Structures are given as C-alpha cells and as structure tokens.
Amino acid sequence: MxxxxxxxxxxxxxxxxxxxxxxxxxxxxxxxxxxxxxxxxxxxxxxxxxxxxxxxxxxxxxxxxxxxxxxxxxxxxxxxxxxxxxxxxxxxxxxxxxxxxxxxxxxxxxxxxxxxxxGGLVGGYSLSEPQAGSDAAALKCKAERTDEGYRITGTKAWITHGGKADFYALFARTAPGSRGVSCFLAPGATEGLSFGAPERKMGLQAVPTTSAYWDGATLEADRLIGEEGQGLQIAFSALDRGRLGIAACATGLAQAALDAAIDYAQQRSTFGRRIIDHQGLGFMLADMAAAVDAARATYLDAARRSDAGHPFSRQASVAKLVATDAAMKVTTDAVQVLGGYGYTMDFPVERYMREAKIMQIFEGTNQIQRLVISRSLAA
Missing domain, CATH: 1.10.540.10 (Acyl-CoA dehydrogenase/oxidase, N-terminal domain)
Structure with a gap:
C-alpha cells in the first residue's frame, strides 16, 4: 500500500x-x-x-x-x-x-x-568490538603511529558489509582513555586485514555481518579523519543519524508486514465474511496501523529537528526505540493474522518477524535508548 x-x-x-x-x-x-x-x-x-x-x-x-x-x-x-x-x-x-x-x-x-x-565505493562502519558494543569507550583495537602512517592491530566485530565493503569508517585507539580513540577511513583491500566467516543470523541473511582482524596493517597518515582523539565525538555524532536510519528501516519493515496482513485479511473468509470484517481482527489491524504511523511520526520529528539545526539526540533515541519496538509487535501480529500460513516460509511475514528483532539491538540496544532518554530528562 x-x-x-x-x-x-x-x-x-x-x-x-x-x-x-x-x-x-x-x-x-x-x-x-x-x-x-x-x-x-x-x-x-x-x-x-x-x-x-x-x-x-x-x-x-x-x-x-x-x-x-x-x-x-x-x-x-x-x-x-x-x-x-x-x-x-x-x-x-x-x-x-x-x-x-x-x-x-x-x-x-x-x-x-x-x-x-x-556508489562507486560502498562502505561499512567498524566501531564495535567483541567486548565493546554500546560501550564505545572500551575499544581496544590499536592504531600506533609509525613513519609510514598508522599500524592497526586488533579485532572489530558486527560489521555490516564486512568483507564486501570498499571502505570502512574505522575507530581505533591512539592513546589511553575516552579521548584516545581516533577515526580512520580504511580501504577494504588492505594488506593485513582479514574477515571472519559471516555470522549465522536470524535474518538479514543476504548482506554479511562479520568480524575483522587487523594484523599490523598499515594505513597512510592521511587516512586519519579529524584529529587524533576525536574518534568518539565523530562516532557519536554519526550514531544519532544512524539511529534514525534504523528507525526508518524498522518503519518500512512494519509497513510491509501490515500490508501483507491487510491483503491476506481481505482475501481470507470465515463464517461467510472476510476476516478483516470481524471486529476482533479488524481492531488488531487498526492497532498495527497506528503503531506504524506513530513510528513514522517519531523519526520524521527527529529528522526535521536535524534539518532545522536543532539538537535531536533524544528524539533520535525516541525514534529508534518506538519504531523498532513497533516493528517487532507489528511483524509478530502479522504472523498471527495469517495464522498457520504466517508460520510457513510460503509467506514473507515470518521473515519480517525475524528481521525485526535485530532492529531492537543494533545502533544501540533499546535499553541503551531508554538510558539516553532518561538521562536527558534528568539533565
């Protein structure tokens, strides 16, 4: 629709x-x-x-x-x-x-x-590590200055497009402490860089998510973006927009599930009536539609604040939280609307439900979003 x-x-x-x-x-x-x-x-x-x-x-x-x-x-x-x-x-x-x-x-x-x-160069984002997901200040991957530039050593994790991307926004430690992380524009084809096997995921199977292993790889000095120690500032400024991107993706996924449920409910009949005309199911679809509309409204509110030059960090977290929780509920309800057929791979709604789950996790878990929102209220 x-x-x-x-x-x-x-x-x-x-x-x-x-x-x-x-x-x-x-x-x-x-x-x-x-x-x-x-x-x-x-x-x-x-x-x-x-x-x-x-x-x-x-x-x-x-x-x-x-x-x-x-x-x-x-x-x-x-x-x-x-x-x-x-x-x-x-x-x-x-x-x-x-x-x-x-x-x-x-x-x-x-x-x-x-x-x-x-699109001549497709990118990936390399911030997380096995021990450092939402806690970006805990990064251990090192970037040591050399005569040739920077020697990168360490492991990165959860990289969308890992092994396929032409470049990575790479965050590595150049000094101790929270102000010791720096950002690099790293080529995907770098000697000393290798990738693990794609993660075996619940959904989003067509695009790999991998770990990356930096074994003393050298990056030229002009690959440093911004100043040394500015990495977390760069990462966090990007993550607000990344959260809005995931909110928009979650809304689109929820819309697809809603459309599939409505289409099925208009065609399937029980007791001489289309199932969409039964009040119990009609109300479920109404709740699903309201959740999708609300999700869209939250990300658009945050985007408009960004476009106007206003702060939007809290609104980005609200959008990510609301939209991804909505996607999880709407896709689950879509499976319910289709009944037994919803549980089969003959219809896409079971895939939508599996895909929705990860959206509550990446770009900061929804528990982290609640932390960001609560702290803004206490400020």
Whole structure:
C-alpha cells in the first residue's frame, strides 16, 4: 500500500516515486530468494548509487543529492519495505560516509567523497568490538603511529558489509582513555586485514555481518579523519543519524508486514465474511496501523529537528526505540493474522518477524535508548 506522504517539495515527491519504481523492480522480486539462500546481491548497490540513492543526504558539490534528512529517511523506508537487509546496508553506508563529510579536510573530501556518494565505493562502519558494543569507550583495537602512517592491530566485530565493503569508517585507539580513540577511513583491500566467516543470523541473511582482524596493517597518515582523539565525538555524532536510519528501516519493515496482513485479511473468509470484517481482527489491524504511523511520526520529528539545526539526540533515541519496538509487535501480529500460513516460509511475514528483532539491538540496544532518554530528562 502506497503511503500518503506529506513531502516538502515537488522534487521530493518525484524522488519518492523514483525510489518506489526502483525498489519494486530491483529489490522486491529478489529479496525472498536471496534471503533464503543467504546470497549477496552483487551489483545492486552500484545500481542504487547510479540512481543517486546512496548520497541523497550529502552536499551536491561532492556528488550528493542535497536532500533534507526528512526526505532521505523516507527513501530509506521505501527500500526497507521491499528488502530490509538492503535498506540496513544502505543506512550503514550513509553512516560510514558521515565522518569524512563532517570532519574530513577539503582535500580528503575531494579525493574520496564523490566515489562514496555515487556508489562507486560502498562502505561499512567498524566501531564495535567483541567486548565493546554500546560501550564505545572500551575499544581496544590499536592504531600506533609509525613513519609510514598508522599500524592497526586488533579485532572489530558486527560489521555490516564486512568483507564486501570498499571502505570502512574505522575507530581505533591512539592513546589511553575516552579521548584516545581516533577515526580512520580504511580501504577494504588492505594488506593485513582479514574477515571472519559471516555470522549465522536470524535474518538479514543476504548482506554479511562479520568480524575483522587487523594484523599490523598499515594505513597512510592521511587516512586519519579529524584529529587524533576525536574518534568518539565523530562516532557519536554519526550514531544519532544512524539511529534514525534504523528507525526508518524498522518503519518500512512494519509497513510491509501490515500490508501483507491487510491483503491476506481481505482475501481470507470465515463464517461467510472476510476476516478483516470481524471486529476482533479488524481492531488488531487498526492497532498495527497506528503503531506504524506513530513510528513514522517519531523519526520524521527527529529528522526535521536535524534539518532545522536543532539538537535531536533524544528524539533520535525516541525514534529508534518506538519504531523498532513497533516493528517487532507489528511483524509478530502479522504472523498471527495469517495464522498457520504466517508460520510457513510460503509467506514473507515470518521473515519480517525475524528481521525485526535485530532492529531492537543494533545502533544501540533499546535499553541503551531508554538510558539516553532518561538521562536527558534528568539533565
């Protein structure tokens, strides 16, 4: 079901129409087969890049789309409604571009950013470690200064697009303490960098999530983004936007589950009536629709604050919390609406339910989001 959106400009409406066309043609027909087989959609991100969908939120002077975040997130939602794994990887790519765009020098941006925004280079985000997920200050991966640049040693974890990405926004320790973490733009093909086998996940099978092993690999000095010790500031500034990306992905996934449930309820009949006309099930669908609309409203509120230059950290956490909890409930209820069929792989709702779970976990667990929100209230 096409969402009736309130968009800021006619250009934005045309962009959403283009996104739906591409998503219906390139994503929707391939999602189920790739997810079932766990195969990577080779060439798909280049297609999205050529259409201009990978750099929409970035400046036009570097090849981006110059679109407000409010519009970009709705594009991401449309992608997620067709294929959640691709939308999540697209969100991560956008997140990985942020350090260079926001903190890089003019020379660095001119050298790398156009290829990143056009999809010529697809990115991953390498912050987490086996012992450091939400606690980013506990990073142990080291970046030691040498005559050649920086020697990187350590293990990173939970990297979306791990082993497939052309570059990684890498966070490593250059000194002790919370101000000792630095950010690097690391090439994916670096001698001394290797990747583990893809994690065996509940969902999002088509895009790998891996660990990375840095065995004394060397990065040139100009791969440092920002100043030494500025890494956590860079990481946290990017994570607010990353949380909004996941909120948009979760909303798109919930919308897809709602659409599947409505379609089934309109076609299935019991006791001489369509099941959608039975009040008990109709009310369940109404609650699902309200949850999707509420999720969309929270991420749009945060995005509009960001676009206006206002603080939006608390609103980003609210959006991530509300949208991902909504996705978990709506996808679970969609399985219930379909009954026995919902539990089979013949219908997509069981996959939607599995995909929804991780959205309550990555980009900061929902328990962390509650911590962020509660601390803002106490400030």
């Amino acid at each position: 096409a969402v009736d959106r309130l968009l800021p400009t006619p250009e934005a409406a045309d962009l959403l129409a283009l996104t739906r066309e591409i998503a219906d043609k390139e994503l929707a027909p391939r999602a189920s087969d790739h997810e079932a087989a766990g195969t990577y959609p080779e060439g798909l991100f280049a297609t999205l890049g050529h259409a201009g969908l990978l750099g929409l939120a970035y400046p036009e002077e570097y090849g981006g789309g110059g679109q407000p975040y409010e519009v970009w997130l709705q594009v991401l939602e449309e992608l997620a409604a067709r294929w959640a794994a691709v939308a999540v990887a697209t969100s991560v790519h956008t997140l990985a571009c942020h350090p260079l765009s926001a903190f890089g020098t003019e020379a660095q941006k001119e050298r790398w950013l156009p290829d990143m925004l056009s």
